[in-house]
Amino acid sequence: MTSAPDDAATLGEAGAGWPKLHPTTQAAYNRILWNGGLSKSEVAKKLGLSRTRMTTIARDLEAAGLIVEGGREQRASTGRPADVLYARTGLFHFIGVHVRANELVAAGIDLNNEVVWERRRHVDDLDTRVVGALCRDWLHEAAASGLRVAALAVCGNTERIDGAADGVGLHAVAPEAARSAWETEFGVPVWAEDDVVALTMFEQWPRLAEGQDSMALISIGRDIGFGLVADRKVILGAHRRAGRFAHVQVASDGAWCPRGHVGCLWAESSTTSIVNDVAGVRTLGEVIELAAGGDRVARGRLARAAHGIGVAAGHILNLLDPDKVILTGDSPSILDSRTGEFEEGMRTVYTVPDRPAIEVTVFDFLDWARAAASLALYRRLAEYDR
Ligand SMILES: [Zn+2]
Incomplete structure (x- = not known):
């Protein structure tokens, strides 16, 4: 690095x-x-x-x-x-940029992890040039606003950027060559990292003082991401591919996924799969609305999704024994009033009587940018703290 x-x-x-x-x-x-x-x-x-x-x-x-x-x-x-x-927490600042298909969101934080600056820009075409140009503009604007930027992180889904076509992941718009060129041009360290890893660092960093050494974060959406922390370090993997757990089997007779699995977590609990299984809806919100109105199919489908998330969480607990599990993305709306199914799913694989804390957390669009900024902070400071 x-x-x-x-x-x-x-x-x-x-x-x-x-x-x-x-x-x-x-x-x-x-x-x-x-x-x-x-x-x-x-x-x-x-x-x-x-x-x-x-x-x-x-x-x-x-x-x-x-x-x-x-x-x-x-x-x-x-x-x-x-x-x-x-x-002295106001001395340096860290900028995070969250990449979505049609929009880039930036947040600047101080050493206290507090947001002190933010920007949001619609983009028509997402490519490397656009991302680089916006980062350049924003670094200038941040400096003009009095920020002393010590690092920058560009984050997004590495498999598929939120709202983008299949195959367009973060590395398509912020490839290693571009990241390295930006670092030289901007004169600060630049990281391009999966947004679930950023969210994991965002959650882990403030908890270090409390002695939280480990945690698992599960983000449910069109795709499913896992962030893992053990021994105070975010696990990135030898090939930076850790946390690919979306296709673990969670039901013996569940839905099919495009990879041919039956009852994998993606097939049971991704919002893509849930929406596909309910006739006449286009969004998870519509499925939830139908379920709230008593629709049997929608209710059953969401119950299965909650059960699947529970099984996946149970496997993570068995594997990692973390201090805490955080469920985020669309988990709050899927699990709302379905915690019974979640617990039941978890208990099919996790048999220890006491379980660690499980939090269900909502992150808004700014939080993802803030998480990217946290990644820049965490990486910059932890780089020498081994
Ligand atoms: Zn699968």
């Missing part, structure tokens, strides 16, 4: 770009940032550092302008008052 030119050790000399820090110094900074402030002894304890080493690290971070020392506070960890170090 390449990095932007950021050779200067201190902010005073660095201009734009995240300063290059020793991996341990970066790790200390990350702990201070995501815990919302820590004392030196707390950081030292978390990273197994000596008092002397930690004193040097805190001095380096302060000299680089990345942290400030707050007042003395009573610390729950030791029961004694200590000087608390805080990250």
Whole structure:
């Protein structure tokens, strides 16, 4: 993975770009940032550092302008008052661009993961040139608005961009050659990544302080995506193809998918498949409306979809034993009033009495862009935190 030119050790000399820090110094900074402030002894304890080493690290971070020392506070960890170090969260910004078939949405976040800037643009033809030109424009606009951009991420479905024709995935509009050229031209690290991976990082990053080491995110839509975190790392896979779990079998006598599977998760629970199975409807919303009105076919079809999601979640629980499972995309509307079917499906494969937390979360169009920005933040800071 390449990095932007950021050779200067201190902010005073660095201009734009995240300063290059020793991996341990970066790790200390990350702990201070995501815990919302820590004392030196707390950081030292978390990273197994000596008092002397930690004193040097805190001095380096302060000299680089990345942290400030707050007042003395009573610390729950030791029961004694200590000087608390805080990250200066407004120093750098991270831009995420979410690619859809007819629209690009951008969000800029600060180090606190707060959205401080956003843009939205309709596009008639989606191609590499259009994506590059918009990123270029937006980086200029962000800089003019006072943002100091340290990284950019372009995210979208790598298999099929939302609303695009079959076969048009993110890598068709942001191929490696373009990503690499953008990185050189823009002078900041640029990532092009699957949006479910971005959403996973968006969910995982703020939870690091709470000790959440693992989670699974399942996004249901026209296609089904899985994001996995183990040992605080998002699992990308040796060939960046981890999380392809949409065609696991979840029913023995279910619907067919185009790949010839019977009862796979895609066939049972993707919105494409649900809509195909109910006569006279074009959208999932119409199926849900019919079901709410008592239509037997629509109700049965949604119940099967919820059951299928439950089985898939059960397999993930068995495989990963995560702290938490997040269900998103169209899951909230599919599972609404059908949690019984979900639980039943899960219990067909997951037999442990206690199960981890399962959250059903709605992400809107801006959240996907914000997730892309989170990916840029997470990658930039975690790059040296191994
Ligand atoms: Zn299938």
